[in-house]
Structure formats: structure tokens, C-alpha cells
Amino acid sequence: MTVMSFLGAIGAAQREAMDADERVIIFGEDVEANVYGTTGAGKTRSDKGDFLQMYGRNRIRNTPISEESMVGAAAGAAMTGLRPIVDLSYSSFLYMAMDQFVNQVAKNRYMFGGQASMPVVFRSAMFYGLNTGAHHSDRPYPMFMNVPGLKIIAPATPTDAKGLLRSAIDSDDPVLTFEACLLWGSKEDVPEEEFWIPLGEARTAREGTDVTVVAISSSVPEAVAAAEALAASEGVSVEVIDPRTLVPLDRDAILRSVHKTGRLVVAEPAHRTCGAAAEISAHVVEEAFGVLKAPIVRVTAPDMQIPFSTALEKQMYPTRHTIEAAIRRVLDLPASAEATELASASAQ
Amino acid sequence: METLSIDTLLEMQRRMLRIRAFDERASKMVKRGHIPGTVHTSIGQEAQVVGATMALSPGDYTTGNHRSHGHPIGMGSPLGPLMAELVGKATGVCKGKGGSLHLADFAVGSLGESGIVGSSIPIAMGAALSASVRGTEQVALAFFGDGAANQGVLYESMNLSGVWNLPVIFLCENNQYALSTPAHTVTSGVIADRAAGFGMPGIRVEDGQDVLAVHDAVSTAVARARAGEGPSLIEVVTYRYNEHSEGLRLGTDYRPADEREAWLKKDPIQLFREHLRSQGVSADELDAMEAEVLAEVDEAVAFTDASPYPDPSVAFDDLYTDTEYAA
Ligand SMILES: Cc1ncc(C[n+]2csc(CCOP(=O)(O)OP(=O)(O)O)c2C)c(N)n1
Ligand SMILES: [Mg+2]
Numbered sequence: 024m025t026v027m028s029f030l031g032a033i034g035a036a037q038r039e040a041m042d043a044d045e046r047v048i049i050f051g052e053d054v055e056a057n058v059y060g061t062t063g064a065g066k067t068r069s070d071k072g073d074f075l076q077m078y079g080r081n082r083i084r085n086t087p088i089s090e091e092s093m094v095g096a097a098a099g100a101a102m103t104g105l106r107p108i109v110d111l112s113y114s115s116f117l118y119m120a121m122d123q124f125v126n127q128v129a130k131n132r133y134m135f136g137g138q139a140s141m142p143v144v145f146r147s148a149m150f151y152g153l154n155t156g157a158h159h160s161d162r163p164y165p166m167f168m169n170v171p172g173l174k175i176i177a178p179a180t181p182t183d184a185k186g187l188l189r190s191a192i193d194s195d196d197p198v199l200t201f202e203a204c205l206l207w208g209s210k211e212d213v214p215e216e217e218f219w220i221p222l223g224e225a226r227t228a229r230e231g232t233d234v235t236v237v238a239i240s241s242s243v244p245e246a247v248a249a250a251e252a253l254a255a256s257e258g259v260s261v262e263v264i265d266p267r268t269l270v271p272l273d274r275d276a277i278l279r280s281v282h283k284t285g286r287l288v289v290a291e292p293a294h295r296t297c298g299a300a301a302e303i304s305a306h307v308v309e310e311a312f313g314v315l316k317a318p319i320v321r322v323t324a325p326d327m328q329i330p331f332s333t334a335l336e337k338q339m340y341p342t343r344h345t346i347e348a349a350i351r352r353v354l355d356l357p358a359s360a361e362a363t364e365l366a367s368a369s370a371q
Numbered sequence: 372m373e374t375l376s377i378d379t380l381l382e383m384q385r386r387m388l389r390i391r392a393f394d395e396r397a398s399k400m401v402k403r404g405h406i407p408g409t410v411h412t413s414i415g416q417e418a419q420v421v422g423a424t425m426a427l428s429p430g431d432y433t434t435g436n437h438r439s440h441g442h443p444i445g446m447g448s449p450l451g452p453l454m455a456e457l458v459g460k461a462t463g464v465c466k467g468k469g470g471s472l473h474l475a476d477f478a479v480g481s482l483g484e485s486g487i488v489g490s491s492i493p494i495a496m497g498a499a500l501s502a503s504v505r506g507t508e509q510v511a512l513a514f515f516g517d518g519a520a521n522q523g524v525l526y527e528s529m530n531l532s533g534v535w536n537l538p539v540i541f542l543c544e545n546n547q548y549a550l551s552t553p554a555h556t557v558t559s560g561v562i563a564d565r566a567a568g569f570g571m572p573g574i575r576v577e578d579g580q581d582v583l584a585v586h587d588a589v590s591t592a593v594a595r596a597r598a599g600e601g602p603s604l605i606e607v608v609t610y611r612y613n614e615h616s617e618g619l620r621l622g623t624d625y626r627p628a629d630e631r632e633a634w635l636k637k638d639p640i641q642l643f644r645e646h647l648r649s650q651g652v653s654a655d656e657l658d659a660m661e662a663e664v665l666a667e668v669d670e671a672v673a674f675t676d677a678s679p680y681p682d683p684s685v686a687f688d689d690l691y692t693d694t695e696y697a698a
Binding site: 081102121 | 468475476490492493496497500501502504511523527528535601689690691694697
């Protein structure tokens with residue numbers, strides 16, 4: 024074990040995959056200079072251990088700012104023997120390549136009757152909560168969940184970032200990974216050796232018996248904090264489930280937990296309409312209506328663009344306080360004066 | 372121009388005949404309702420297709436567009452599974468999941484046809500990237516129309532493949548119309564000239580009805596690509612004889628009748644037949660070849676007729692390599 028940051032864990036998974044399989048290549052804007060910190064072995068950008076020095080220009084390639092052709096090139100390369108990792112930097116830029124994602128990457132295997140396999144990973148960071156304004160703050164994973172043929176991961180811890188990314192790289196299907204910048208600096212002990220976390224298996228971030236919170240991406244630590252606070256103040260036992268993989272979604276793990284607790288809150292940083300929370304809620308209602316003791320509550324970003332000013336932006340995403348308020352609602356606990364104040368303070 | 376063996380010349384004629392016969396039969400089958408949906412034929416453009424595909428070698432890659440039967444046929448794909456695909460049979464080359472717009476036969480390097488105009492261009496570039504990274508001598512060729520030549524992704528792909536010096540050929544099938552729109556009304560300048568902006572050769576084959584002229588131009592580009600000298604753009608001027616798609620009846624007479632008459636006189640198969648005759652090939656031999664090709668198409672149709680439709684459950688396979696569909 025060694026202490027790794029979320030970003031360091033991504034770099035470690037990429038390095039291990041590059042070492043293990045020469046079909047793995049990385050391309051994207053500014054990857055040679057390790058601008059985003061995941062294509063270098065060291066702590067600074069100019070360290071000798073940068074991937075460019077380690078693996079050479081054949082396997083580490085800067086690209087022009089041409090997302091559509093980058094994604095298409097990765098698909099074509101994946102169909103013909105490589106296993107590319109494409110670094111798309113901000114997830115807002117995925118839209119530039121929407122045709123390639125939806126019409127080529129997602130459809131080619133199916134359309135061609137299984138002749139193609141598409142072992143390719145598209146990495147992008149969700150820069151929300153950092154005053155980057157409406158063009159850089161997107162959390163677009165639900166849009167891609169709506170496209171059959173893609174697999175989608177959204178890790179919330181350094182361990183998951185490393186283990187899930189390695190499974191994504193080794194998968195023969197296309198995987199999009201959405202990495203929240205708010206988590207980049209989070210640190211924990213991570214195994215130094217290679218390990219794989221299977222796609223499609225949820226993680227129980229915290230065990231509990233009274234209410235289930237399914238939380239996604241940076242909402243996971245917020246949900247855990249809300250759970251701790253409620254355990255201390257009300258003696259309530261909250262279970263936090265982190266799906267980690269959104270496609271395929273571990274529906275069984277969610278249902279198992281809801282069967283145990285009978286109550287569900289779903290928290291995620293994406294927009295409300297047709298979000299992952301909407302899908303999870305609908306599924307639980309369809310499959311476990313009888314065990315629900317209270318209506319499901321979603322804590323999501325509103326269907327609103329992301330404003331620049333901190334005063335405006337900070338109310339947009341789930342926080343420990345808004346999640347706590349939701350848990351109180353499904354448990355029919357009185358709204359805590361403190362939590363209400365903090366929830367509205369985070370909204371000011 | 373390199374001298375081609377008589378066997379190669381005969382194979383060119385055979386493949387052009389195959390495309391013609393296959394597409395003529397497909398057209399009839401659409402009109403009789405035997406093929407659901409529609410098809411886009413390459414009738415009239417056979418020289419452009421075969422001149423290009425026969426300049427490639429086994430192991431090379433192609434991608435194509437909606438006018439798509441000729442590309443795999445030109446690469447040597449057997450006709451039975453292609454025809455079965457058009458009808459939606461289980462034995463189709465894509466198991467009935469692709470249809471006319473999405474033929475693909477990876478066994479002959481055909482990485483798939485795309486219904487989205489321009490969308491498969493970067494896929495060919497990616498195959499060239501793969502060849503380049505793996506250090507093989509394979510090349511990739513992207514077929515696309517004059518209409519697709521105005522998609523931005525072509526220019527991203529030309530730039531990126533130039534920067535990476537990839538073994539890819541961008542082949543524009545300029546049949547002078549995108550559906551009803553004359554190319555010159557929506558195209559600024561000359562398509563082939565656009566290559567200069569990316570520092571790559573841009574070749575315009577004015578007589579795209581001459582299979583040898585196309586073959587010569589594409590062979591030069593292929594040799595360049597294999598030698599590590601990078602990408603090329605080739606624009607081939609040709610003409611489609613049929614409507615944009617079979618069964619379509621456009622109200623407006625967007626193509627002047629005399630224009631079509633003039634191009635019909637430049638039938639690539641007829642022209643090449645005359646060339647072969649001048650090379651000493653007997654009329655009997657050429658007639659026999661035509662009969663063989665027609666028999667091949669009959670066999671493909673018989674194979675299709677004898678094949679079952681896919682079981683409906685098959686619709687839920689092949690999305691992922693390892694993940695079952697979960698309702
Ligand atoms: C992105 C996109 N836009 C529009 C269409 C509809 N469409 C299909 S074929 C076609 C004309 C294409 O012309 P061209 O590229 O010259 O090919 P041709 O049919 O002449 O072979 C159009 C507009 C489409 N399939 N995809
Ligand atoms: Mg055209």
C-alpha cells in the first residue's frame with residue numbers, strides 16, 4: 024500500500040497498462056507535457072519519468088484540438104488491434120465528438136454483427152464546482168448512459184480510480200470514464216501492485232440499516248459525511264452505495280440495500296431530468312415498490328446552466344447538508360435547524 | 372503507368388461486373404419488396420470502386436458510406452452473405468443487424484459502411500494509425516462522396532493524418548451530386564486542391580470511368596503510404612446512373628437528360644470490355660465471364676432465399692463482448 028491521490032492513481036493505472044500491453048497507447052491534447060498530471064510518473068511535469076520519455080512518441084501522442092477525429096481515430100485503431108486511451112481533458116468537449124461516440128464507437132460492434140471489438144477508453148474530467156462557468160462545468164454522463172453500447176465508470180476514490188480504470192483499459196468494449204476534479208486531490212492507501220475492480224460491481228461505502236443513499240462521483244464523500252453526521256446526532260444508520268460503474272449498473276446491489284432499509288435517497292451532480300438518479304429511482308420503484316416505506320428523494324443539480332460566481336454556483340450540486348436534509352425527509356425526521364441553515368448557506 | 376498482367380485486368384472486369392450485376396439485382400429486389408427499405412447503387416461508378424480496391428493488398432483496410440455494396444465486393448467479399456444481409460437473413464455478413472447501409476466484411480478488410488455522411492472517414496484514419504503504431508505495411512482507404520467532402524471531420528482527419536504521417540488514402544467519389552444537390556453549388560473550389568492546404572498530394576482523376584486511370588492514381592498513393600510518406604487525397608470524377616436510392620422518384624429534374632446520356636456512353640464496363648478486346652481477349656471469354664457473374668448473383672440470391680431469418684432473440688446479442696442485455 025502507498026498513499027495515492029485520485030489523480031496519481033489514474034496515472035498509476037495508465038502506467039501499469041502501458042507496461043503490461045504494448046497495444047495500449049495514449050493520445051490527447053497536451054498529454055506529452057503531462058499538463059493534466061496523469062501521463063507522468065513523477066510529481067512535477069518535467070520529471071524524467073514522464074510517459075513521453077518512458078514510452079516514446081509512437082505510444083504517447085499529442086493531438087491537435089480535433090475531438091471528432093481523435094475519437095474516430097481511436098475507434099478505428101481499436102477495431103484493428105490497438106487499445107487506445109484518449110484523454111479528452113474536460114468532459115464538456117465530448118460533445119464535439121458526439122457523432123463518433125454515438126454512431127461509430129457505440130454502434131459499430133452491433134451493426135456489424137459482432138465483427139468489431141472496440142477496446143478503447145475515453146477519459147474526461149468533470150470540472151464542476153470550480154468557477155469554470157457554463158462551458159467547462161458539465162457532468163454529462165447521463166447523456167451517454169442513454170447510448171447503448173458504451174460502458175461508463177465514475178470512480179469516487181483513488182482505489183476505485185486505479186482499479187476501475189485498469190479494468191476499463193483491459194475491457195474489449197468502449198468505456199467512458201468521468202473523473203470529478205473535486206476528487207482529484209483526495210488521498211488514501213492504494214495497493215501499489217496491479218489490481219482490477221470489475222466493471223458493474225457497486226461498492227458499499229458505508230453499511231447501514233435505516234436508509235440507503237445511492238451516491239455518484241463527488242456526491243459519495245458528501246453522502247458519507249451526511250451519514251456520519253446523522254449517526255452522531257440522531258443515531259440513524261445510513262447505508263451509502265456507490266455504483267462506481269453506471270453502465271452496466273449494479274442494479275442488484277441497489278435493490279438488495281433497499282430491501283434491507285426500505286428507504287432510498289439518490290444523490291448525483293448531474294442535471295435532474297433523465298439523470299442517473301432518475302433511472303435508479305424508476306428501477307427501484309418498478310422492482311421494489313412493495314418494500315418502500317417512503318417516497319424516494321433525489322438530490323441532484325437543478326435543470327439549470329452552471330453560473331460562474333461562487334455565490335451562484337455552490338448551490339448547484341449535492342452537499343452533505345442537502346443530502347442530510349433528504350435523508351431526514353425519507354425518515355420523517357424533523358429538519359435539523361443546523362442542517363437547514365447550512366443547506367441554505369451553501370445555497371447562498 | 373505500371374503494366375498489369377492480363378489476369379489482373381480480367382479480375383478488374385470481373386469485379387466491376389459483379390458490382391453491376393449485384394446492384395441491378397438488388398434494385399429489382401427493392402422494387403419487388405424482397406429487400407426491405409432501400410439501397411444506394413454504385414451502378415455507373417464501378418471503375419472508381421474497383422480501380423481503388425484493386426490497388427490495395429490483402430490486409431489493407433477500407434471504410435465506406437451509404438453507397439456501399441461495391442466497396443466490399445471490390446475487396447473480394449463473397450456475394451451470398453452480402454445479399455443475405457440486404458434481405459435481413461441470419462446468414463447475412465452482419466447477421467441481419469446492419470443491412471445495406473452497414474455492410475462490413477472484416478475478413479477482406481472492409482471495416483464497415485456508414486449511414487452518416489462523412490462519419491467513417493476518421494475510422495479509416497484510425498486503422499492507419501493502428502498499422503503505423505504496430506509497424507506493419509498495411510494502408511487504409513476511406514471512400515466518401517462529394518457531399519461528405521464538405522464535412523469538417525474530413526479536414527480534421529486530413530490534418531491529423533498529415534501530422535502523424537499515416538498510411539491513409541482519402542478517396543472522394545465525386546459523382547457530382549449529393550442527393551439532388553449539384554456539387555458545384557455547394558463546394559467552394561476544387562476538392563482535390565484542398566489537399567495542398569494539408570501538405571499532401573491531391574490528385575483529381577478526371578476520367579473516373581477508366582478503371583486503369585483510377586487504379587494508377589490510387590496505386591501511386593498506396594505506394595507512398597506504404598513507403599512511409601503519408602496520406603493522399605484523391606478525387607475521382609464519376610457519375611451514378613440510377614436515382615440516389617432505389618425507388619426514390621425526385622419530383623425535380625435535377626440532372627439534365629443530356630448529361631446522363633453523355634455519361635451513359637462512358638459506361639466503365641463497356642469501355643473496359645473494349646480495352647480488353649484490344650488486348651486480345653476474345654468476345655467469347657468476356658461473354659462467358661458475364662454469364663459466370665450472373666450465375667454468382669443467382670447463387671447469392673438462392674443462398675439468401677434458403678437462409679432463415681434471425682431468431683428475434685439475436686437482436687439482443689453483440690452490443691458488448693461480455694455483458695448480457697439486462698431488461
Ligand atoms: C450527416 C448526414 N447528413 C445527411 C444525410 C442524408 N444523406 C444521405 S446520402 C446524402 C447525399 C450524400 O452525397 P455524397 O456524399 O455525394 O454521396 P453519394 O450519395 O453521391 O454517393 C445525404 C444528404 C446523412 N445520411 N448523414
Ligand atoms: Mg455524390
